[in-house]
Amino acid sequence: MTEIILPIGAGLLVGFLIGLTGMGGGSLMTPFLLLVMKLNPVLAIGTDLAFAAVTKIAGGIQHRRENGISLKRVFWLSCGSLPASFLSAQFIIHQIDNKQLIGHTLPTILGVTLIVVSLIILARIFRMLGPTEHVDIVWPAPWALVLIGAIGGVLVGLTSIGGGTVIMALMLIFFAIPLNLLVGLDVMHGAVLAIATSFNFIFAGQTDWGLVGLLLIGSIPGSALGARMVNRIDRRLVRGILAFFILWAGVDLIFK
Numbered sequence: 001m002t003e004i005i006l007p008i009g010a011g012l013l014v015g016f017l018i019g020l021t022g023m024g025g026g027s028l029m030t031p032f033l034l035l036v037m038k039l040n041p042v043l044a045i046g047t048d049l050a051f052a053a054v055t056k057i058a059g060g061i062q063h064r065r066e067n068g069i070s071l072k073r074v075f076w077l078s079c080g081s082l083p084a085s086f087l088s089a090q091f092i093i094h095q096i097d098n099k100q101l102i103g104h105t106l107p108t109i110l111g112v113t114l115i116v117v118s119l120i121i122l123a124r125i126f127r128m129l130g131p132t133e134h135v136d137i138v139w140p141a142p143w144a145l146v147l148i149g150a151i152g153g154v155l156v157g158l159t160s161i162g163g164g165t166v167i168m169a170l171m172l173i174f175f176a177i178p179l180n181l182l183v184g185l186d187v188m189h190g191a192v193l194a195i196a197t198s199f200n201f202i203f204a205g206q207t208d209w210g211l212v213g214l215l216l217i218g219s220i221p222g223s224a225l226g227a228r229m230v231n232r233i234d235r236r237l238v239r240g241i242l243a244f245f246i247l248w249a250g251v252d253l254i255f256k
Helices: 001-022 027-038 041-065 071-093 099-125 143-161 162-172 179-203 209-228 235-254
Strands: none
Touching: 001 027, 001 041, 001 179, 001 209, 001 235, 027 041, 027 099, 027 235, 041 071, 041 099, 041 179, 041 209, 071 143, 071 162, 071 179, 099 143, 099 162, 099 235, 143 162, 143 179, 162 179
């Protein structure tokens, strides 16, 4: 019974966080699959990407209804992220028999990425990222969106984590965009990126579909609920809790 309830509960929590903040997907789910469900790193990445694809579709649809997402900007982000994620995912898949890389180096990369993600979230909480006062909305030019998407795509293909958080951080550092619009853009682009990248791992047989199904039972209603609450909840408190758990997971992966 625990093998059923635990994934459903994890899916509900992570789905809610994805819908609410645009973060927390792979940053929580991949460590959960590695540390709690005991999957090998490549299988954990493939399972998380399949889970994230469906979850972010549900959240993205709700965000489009609530905030109106620019599909043109999703397209430009995807022009950079999709080829970058494909190349990095293929690299990892073709190294699956490399025990040193998969057993030691990849978990360390995952751990370091999680720590960086947690620090970015904390920087946002303390308003060290993004505009500190009201300014006119400034969206990136198409070439900048392609470059930002490529950076996120590499992370997603290699680890399934950090792409959305890093993309949001770069957008906040260099541009002035309302957070509700940015979260919606990130969730919709994340769905496109997760779908495309997940096929690399699906075709390689690195996806646990039974586990994906249990996670989705919780995450689909969770992501829709999070998206509906995006303008009604103190997201600084939620991000603080999220940052703590991500930091803990990153340290645990490095020193396990």
